[in-house]
Amino acid sequence: MTRNRILGGVAVVFGLTTLFSGGAVLFGPEETRSAAGAIVPAVLWFNFLSGFVYVLAGIGVFLARPWGRALAGLLAGALAVLTAYFLWHVAAGEPWETRTLAALILRLAFWIAVAVLARGGPPARATAGAGSG
Numbered sequence: 001m002t003r004n005r006i007l008g009g010v011a012v013v014f015g016l017t018t019l020f021s022g023g024a025v026l027f028g029p030e031e032t033r034s035a036a037g038a039i040v041p042a043v044l045w046f047n048f049l050s051g052f053v054y055v056l057a058g059i060g061v062f063l064a065r066p067w068g069r070a071l072a073g074l075l076a077g078a079l080a081v082l083t084a085y086f087l088w089h090v091a092a093g094e095p096w097e098t099r100t101l102a103a104l105i106l107r108l109a110f111w112i113a114v115a116v117l118a119r120g121g122p123p124a125r126a127t128a129g130a131g132s133g
Contacts, residue, residue: 007114008062011072014110015054022048038095043104046082050075057111061118073115079108 025036026048033039057075060068083104090096 003117004061004064004068004119007118008058008060008068011058011061011110011114012055013058015051015056015058018047018051018054022051037097037099040086040089040094040096040100043082043086043100046078047103047107050078057114061114064119069115069118072111072118076108076111076115079104079111083108
């Protein structure tokens with residue numbers, strides 16, 4: 001399943017990138033935190049922690065496991081909730097960065113696409129003698 005291998009591979013890279021970038025802001029030097037601007041802590045922590053789940057979902061999709069596709073759907077749902085929270089944060093007049101909104105939209109679109117496009121499992125095998133009576 002070439003589609004799953006591509007989606008899964010991209011998802012794993014996406015997850016590793018998320019872990020690296022989020023970890024740099026959370027645990028890196030002050031210059032990195034300052035460069036991030038007006039972070040929304042709940043969004044930053046969710047994105048960092050979900051990076052581990054991105055990698056796991058990517059592996060599941062790559063291997064065409066039903067749980068990989070299900071995990072992609074759960075990630076899409078969780079990101080939809082996080083995006084709603086972020087929009088509430090913005091509407092409340094709290095500080096935020098445009099790039100945070102762009103990143104949320106990208107992540108949400110990506111995981112929706114993976115959940116829709118990934119195959120859930122290998123095709124069923126025909127058994128010997130099936131149908132003969």
